[in-house]
Amino acid sequence: MISYRVGIVLTLAFTTFAQDHSGQYPQTDVTAGARVYAALCIGCHGPNGAGVGGIDLRQGPLPRASTDAALTTVLSTGIAGTGMPAFRLDPSDARALVAFIRSGFDSNATAVPQGDSGRGRIIFEGKGACLTCHRVDTRGRGVGPDLTEVGRGRSAIAIQRSLVDPTGSMIPINRPVRAVTRDGRAINGRRVNEDTYTVQIITDAGALVSLVKADLRQWSVSKTSPMPSYKDTLTPTELIDLVAYVASLKGTGQ
Amino acid sequence: MIAILVFLTALVGQITPERLIRAADEPRNWLTYSGTYSGQRYSTLAQIDRSNVKSLELKWLLQNQVAGPWESVPLVVDGIMYLTQRPNDVVALDAKTGRIFWIYKYPGATDYKVCCGANNRGLAMLGNTLFMGTLDAHLVAIDARTGRPLWNVAVAEFARGYSVTLAPLAVKDKVIVGVGGGEYGIRGFIAAYDAANGKEVWRFNTIPAPGEPGSDTWSGDAWKNGGGSLWVTGTYDPALNLTYWGVGNPGPDFNPAQRPGDNLYTDSVVALNADSGKLQWHFQFTPNDRYDWDSTQVPVLVDTTWKGVPAKLLMLANRNGFFYVLDRASGKFLFGKPFIKVNWASGLDTNGRPIQTPQPPGSATWPGQQGGTSWYSPSYSPRTGLFYIPTWEEVSGVFTSQPAQYQPGQLYWGGNFRTTRPAPDAPTAPNIRRGPINNWTDEPSHGAVVALDPHTGERKWTFPMYDLTDAGILTTASDLVFTGGREGYFQALDARSGELLWKASLGSAQIMMGPITYEVEGKQYVSVICGNVMATFGLRE
Numbered sequence: 001m002i003s004y005r006v007g008i009v010l011t012l013a014f015t016t017f018a019q020d021h022s023g024q025y026p027q028t029d030v031t032a033g034a035r036v037y038a039a040l041c042i043g044c045h046g047p048n049g050a051g052v053g054g055i056d057l058r059q060g061p062l063p064r065a066s067t068d069a070a071l072t073t074v075l076s077t078g079i080a081g082t083g084m085p086a087f088r089l090d091p092s093d094a095r096a097l098v099a100f101i102r103s104g105f106d107s108n109a110t111a112v113p114q115g116d117s118g119r120g121r122i123i124f125e126g127k128g129a130c131l132t133c134h135r136v137d138t139r140g141r142g143v144g145p146d147l148t149e150v151g152r153g154r155s156a157i158a159i160q161r162s163l164v165d166p167t168g169s170m171i172p173i174n175r176p177v178r179a180v181t182r183d184g185r186a187i188n189g190r191r192v193n194e195d196t197y198t199v200q201i202i203t204d205a206g207a208l209v210s211l212v213k214a215d216l217r218q219w220s221v222s223k224t225s226p227m228p229s230y231k232d233t234l235t236p237t238e239l240i241d242l243v244a245y246v247a248s249l250k251g252t253g254q
Numbered sequence: 255m256i257a258i259l260v261f262l263t264a265l266v267g268q269i270t271p272e273r274l275i276r277a278a279d280e281p282r283n284w285l286t287y288s289g290t291y292s293g294q295r296y297s298t299l300a301q302i303d304r305s306n307v308k309s310l311e312l313k314w315l316l317q318n319q320v321a322g323p324w325e326s327v328p329l330v331v332d333g334i335m336y337l338t339q340r341p342n343d344v345v346a347l348d349a350k351t352g353r354i355f356w357i358y359k360y361p362g363a364t365d366y367k368v369c370c371g372a373n374n375r376g377l378a379m380l381g382n383t384l385f386m387g388t389l390d391a392h393l394v395a396i397d398a399r400t401g402r403p404l405w406n407v408a409v410a411e412f413a414r415g416y417s418v419t420l421a422p423l424a425v426k427d428k429v430i431v432g433v434g435g436g437e438y439g440i441r442g443f444i445a446a447y448d449a450a451n452g453k454e455v456w457r458f459n460t461i462p463a464p465g466e467p468g469s470d471t472w473s474g475d476a477w478k479n480g481g482g483s484l485w486v487t488g489t490y491d492p493a494l495n496l497t498y499w500g501v502g503n504p505g506p507d508f509n510p511a512q513r514p515g516d517n518l519y520t521d522s523v524v525a526l527n528a529d530s531g532k533l534q535w536h537f538q539f540t541p542n543d544r545y546d547w548d549s550t551q552v553p554v555l556v557d558t559t560w561k562g563v564p565a566k567l568l569m570l571a572n573r574n575g576f577f578y579v580l581d582r583a584s585g586k587f588l589f590g591k592p593f594i595k596v597n598w599a600s601g602l603d604t605n606g607r608p609i610q611t612p613q614p615p616g617s618a619t620w621p622g623q624q625g626g627t628s629w630y631s632p633s634y635s636p637r638t639g640l641f642y643i644p645t646w647e648e649v650s651g652v653f654t655s656q657p658a659q660y661q662p663g664q665l666y667w668g669g670n671f672r673t674t675r676p677a678p679d680a681p682t683a684p685n686i687r688r689g690p691i692n693n694w695t696d697e698p699s700h701g702a703v704v705a706l707d708p709h710t711g712e713r714k715w716t717f718p719m720y721d722l723t724d725a726g727i728l729t730t731a732s733d734l735v736f737t738g739g740r741e742g743y744f745q746a747l748d749a750r751s752g753e754l755l756w757k758a759s760l761g762s763a764q765i766m767m768g769p770i771t772y773e774v775e776g777k778q779y780v781s782v783i784c785g786n787v788m789a790t791f792g793l794r795e
Contacts, residue, residue: 038665038667038670039661039664039665040664040665042665042667042670043368043369043370043437043665044369044370044371046684046685047670047671047672048672048682050681050682050684051684051685052684052687053684053687053688053689054684054687054689056681081321082321082322083321083322083371083372085365154679155679158678158679161678161679168677168678169677169678169679170677171677171679171680171681171693172676172677172680172693172694172695172697173681173691173692173693173694173695175695192691193690193691193692194692194695194696194720195692195720195721195741195743195762196718196719196720196721196739196741196743197743197757
């Protein structure tokens with residue numbers, strides 16, 4: 001019976017954790033907005049909203065459109081000096097498009113009960129020991145990805161997935177890497193950028209290192225995350241609270 | 255009388271039709287989009303070679319004042335470079351120093367409809383006149399000496415999604431263009447204009463109307479918005495007097511059920527009589543396409559032996575992942591083979607028609623929507639006999655269809671696609687602008703230069719890149735391959751082995767055009783555009 005109830009809670013958490021703003025917009029607007037998006041926006045911004053490099057419409061941040069009013073203005077005026085043109089939308093289409101973008105492109109998104117981010121912070125800094133590897137503002141270590149603004153870039157459902165299945169949901173750029181230089185020096189760390197000829201790493205000791213691949217004796221990328229899964233170490237309520245806290249991390253000044 | 259004089263000037267000016275036909279004989283210049291009519295992007299210049307390529311140094315930079323990907327290929331004519339920049343500017347500059355003579359800014363409409371950015375891929379030149387297609391679907395003639403417009407004609411109605419983004423092709427006394435807009439439910443066409451006055455001479459509709467040959471490959475009214483755009487410059491065989499053009503996808507892109515039939519002449523190469531525009535033959539690569547696989551790749555014309563017999567061939571590495579060899583006089587299919595992983599077709603039949611194997615809904619299709627290669631130019635070297643392709647390796651996607659309703663000037667996709675990703679929320683490569691940090695990695699796909707033996711379809715060598723590439727390829731008679739990629743490296747490879755011989759880092763911005771080479775005062779240069787900068791290299795002095 002207990003396991004049954006746990007199962008229900010986890011399923012809810014998995015299927016209905018949605019993005020910020022979700023539930024604030026009528027479903028009819030979100031659905032209509034999807035059609036407007038497909039007609040006007042998809043060519044440049046792509047089906048996932050990330051077609052223009054550096055801009056992720058689905059997950060943000062959108063500095064010029066931090067409010068719905070600002071987003072509506074951008075749609076009607078465009079952004080000078082960029083490829084973003086001005087659109088002549090009737091008000092209902094504009095409202096629908098804003099709803100679609102703000103709901104994270106998820107026309108099935110519905111309002112969900114949110115965890116308690118205050119309780120989540122206590123888990124984050126205590127039982128979860130997240131600061132052992134991650135950094136938030138000035139707290140913690142930077143060996144794992146910096147989480148100061150993680151709530152801007154990743155949805156709550158994505159954060160939930162990461163906590164339960166860190167390896168399966170690891171963003172590839174964050175993979176742990178190991179390099180051995182020609183003179184036998186071993187460097188272990190997390191990859192932060194890479195190209196055909198070079199790779200940039202933050203080492204386990206916290207140093208920024210740039211390596212030329214041709215100078216390496218050995219180079220390997222691990223697909224196993226060093227982060228533990230919290231699936232069995234946190235209760236479902238603790239997990240939801242932790243997700244709520246991590247999702248609330250949107251940088252200083254927020 | 256004045257009209258006659260103007261006409262004569264156009265023909266007897268700096269660039270005569272004869273010079274364009276014999277462009278390969280004056281490698282100091284780059285006279286057409288692909289350098290010569292053959293589309294080979296092969297130069298006989300050999301001053302820069304394998305022994306000295308390491309001493310290439312930067313000679314000059316041109317800083318663009320306009321943001322956005324820069325896909326233009328410049329022309330170089332007797333020491334002067336002509337280049338387009340967004341949205342529809344033409345710049346004339348000294349090819350030796352990069353200093354500017356004049357800039358022409360086209361004063362066209364700004365509410366044009368383009369799916370993929372305000373792109374312009376270059377110019378044509380005939381006589382003393384430059385020709386540019388515009389985003390608002392006009393064709394403009396510009397005096398190459400003054401930068402002043404001579405005439406301007408509407409090619410199509412931009413409000414309905416038509417545009418001209420390709421570099422025109424000048425043939426004899428005509429200028430040939432095609433229209434973009436394959437994502438807007440256009441009905442595509444290729445048209446030739448009198449170079450002297452802009453009068454339309456002929457038009458070939460890439461989507462036949464009811465009763466016209468090929469119309470039986472359409473049902474109902476689907477042809478009216480059937481797509482078939484043109485957005486990469488074709489090629490020309492003066493001896494056969496045929497001009498070859500790769501045609502874009504059918505509309506709506508992802509919903510083939512809405513347009514039953516093969517949908518000619520989408521995803522085809524068409525061979526047209528250059529004087530009349532009459533269709534000589536066609537070959538369709540992807541009938542009833544559901545993947546957005548435009549066949550706008552450059553049809554490369556190659557004269558070589560085929561199975562021991564001298565042959566006039568057309569080679570094309572298609573977005574659908576197959577490499578094709580056709581007889582370019584008859585259009586007969588000679589050979590085809592995948593050059594990357596494909597699962598949308600199990601092979602080609604004896605006529606070159608794909609045996610299609612659509613994947614179940616929700617399953618991945620190889621290649622994905624961006625295809626195994628696309629509009630970025632390949633190259634063929636007659637010295638090595640190899641065909642060089644910029645590829646996207648192992649790229650796949652999941653396609654979905656849904657009904658599309660045509661509304662003038664609005665996107666007409668009929669479905670969607672998503673790129674396969676290594677983790678549920680992993681970023682995928684941006685398709686418009688690349689940031690300085692690669693957080694999508696090489697896991698979903700990566701770029702490469704592939705050297706293919708066109709007789710067997712086998713890879714002779716592969717030069718892998720970590721990120722993707724939209725850079726064209728240049729080969730030279732000194733067996734060098736020049737190309738770029740999305741990481742901003744400009745690279746010289748050994749054309750026979752693929753070995754990296756030299757590279758320059760031009761910053762984390764995309765190279766989205768084909769490099770060119772030319773010569774001024776006896777010195778060879780190579781030019782490439784990366785991000786918002788054109789860089790020109792020459793040997794250290």
